[in-house]
Amino acid sequence: MILDVADHEILTSAGVSLDEESRAGAFVMCDHAQAFLRTGSSGYELLPIADALDKYSWLREQYFFHAVASDLDDTVSRCAEEPHPLGFFLHIQKGSDISLPVQAVMYMKSDSIEQRVHNIIILEEDSRVHLITGCLAGHQSRTSTHIAIEELYIGKRAKLVSTMVHTWGADQHVYPFTGAIVEEGGRFESNYVSLRPAKLLVSNPQTWLIGRRASAKYLTVVLASPGSTMETGGVVHMDAEETAAELAHRGVCTGGVMKQGGMLIGNSSCKAHVDCAGMLLDSGDDGYIESVPGLCSRHPDARMSHEASIGKIAPEEVAYLMSKGMEEREAISMLVRGFLGTDIDGLGTALDEQISSIVEVAGHGEG
């Protein structure tokens, strides 16, 4: 399948870049087919997952459905039965530091489809990479479903930064299943941004910190609008000494349902914090934010904390910024942007338009 000009425009509006100047490599899946693949610099391998499974027997034996259980639920089981899975395999070799981000795209162009993908990312010892994944729907794709299984294996002292930008339509269902395993001294940083919500999104990534001083940091930035239900969680199992985790949720609700969760499980000496912050701009008829950060400790040296807050844009903050010369809309935009903290490396200004659309809603009745 070939991407046309309209497709490229949609991809660009969601922050996707495929060019060699800004991305080390790129993989695009459109509906049920691979639409683009470019690999460039040495030190890593980027392949369709089916090709990788054929090429490397160890991949199936040691990694395929090891970080996400194949019998986790009916949806995952259905994916596990797929004889030729779709998705990509990214393998960063030992000691490689990939200077530019790698881009992956899961694009649903057609209507009424169920796109099922399975991605595996392996970072060997002392390697580094920034993976930017855009998951999005085109204008014709109205009632589709996106199911994504993502397994991440981060080796000793390796570092994976994963930035995922979701852009959905109002009648779509989205079910990501992520499992990450981090070895000694490894680090996993996840930035998840979804400012064009789906009808239903349920995401609860699981991370196991299995090596000493392994760490994970999640920043989840989500908008819920009327008619949408956005459930984002995250579970981090701290199974080794001196592990650390930080979960931060930032959600803006303009109607619809937003559920923020996050569970830290201290099975060893560790330090961790989970923070859920919601900004309720307009609850509409039946919208709400529910924030439930959780802690579970099984070790006396586990130091963990949580906090949750929900509020609106403070009128005195808007007025304060206006006293610096900003119009009301500019002030609200800066406050929403500051609250969401979307200053994420690699996204550039692609999210500006999406934030502006939030501000359109926020601008009414504030001041």
Added chain:
Amino acid sequence: MVNDDVVFSDATADRLEAYMHNPDGMILELIDLSVRVGTRDVLSHIGMSIPEGEVHALLGPNGSGKSSLLMTIMGFPEYVVTGGSIWFKGQDITDAEVHERVRMGLAIAQQRPPTIRGITLRTLLGYILRGDPDAAGRLSELASASQMDSLLDRDINHGLSGGEIKRSELLQLFALSPLFSLMDEPDSGVDVVALTLMGEMINRHFISDPEHPVLRKAGLIITHNGNILEQLPIDKAHVMVNGRMGCSGNPSILMHHINKFGYESCVRCRDCREE
């Protein structure tokens, strides 16, 4: 009449321009101004005129309405004008929004500004200086002069001491470079060294043309303890009591009287009483 052959400095030319638009020479006039916050009347029948190039002080006991007056002049929506009017450079700005007043040349350094998480002081200054071709240089110069270099990347007012908040507010006000400056107690809660620093900063700010230090920008400064009067030439002082305007006159005489007899004497004063 302006002679085209005479070349003026930019600052002097600006002042002449301002005079031509405002022949009365009053940059700020408050006429019979009454204000309400929520259900409470906080200001009652205030009158005040400040000529171009003059810096006035506003004195008064706690709760007398000084801060409310500055916030009203700036146009903060919580302060609802129930009577009277506010004139700036010959224009009625009573109904103008806050940002419109800023763009006309008003700016304020607040006493208790809000803390704003997620926005750094550097970001805000970047916005204020966005039209300056040498924004980075100017930001650096201002931050250095106000000793705020190390605090530029903090969220606005987050975790700052009282003195740091005052310097931050003044830094932003200087960056806005207003025609008329409103300053709410820049001298309270700061030590002698900091007070001297701020006095120097404020003095520099009001001098619009270094070659003519007598020509100054205008402003209104609240001082509760009067300390700033020792650091800064003030043209006139006004006393507020119970939301009303009391005596106005020579700053030294007024301050001397207040130091000797306290603000209680102002409360008892014929000119400050509601009658």
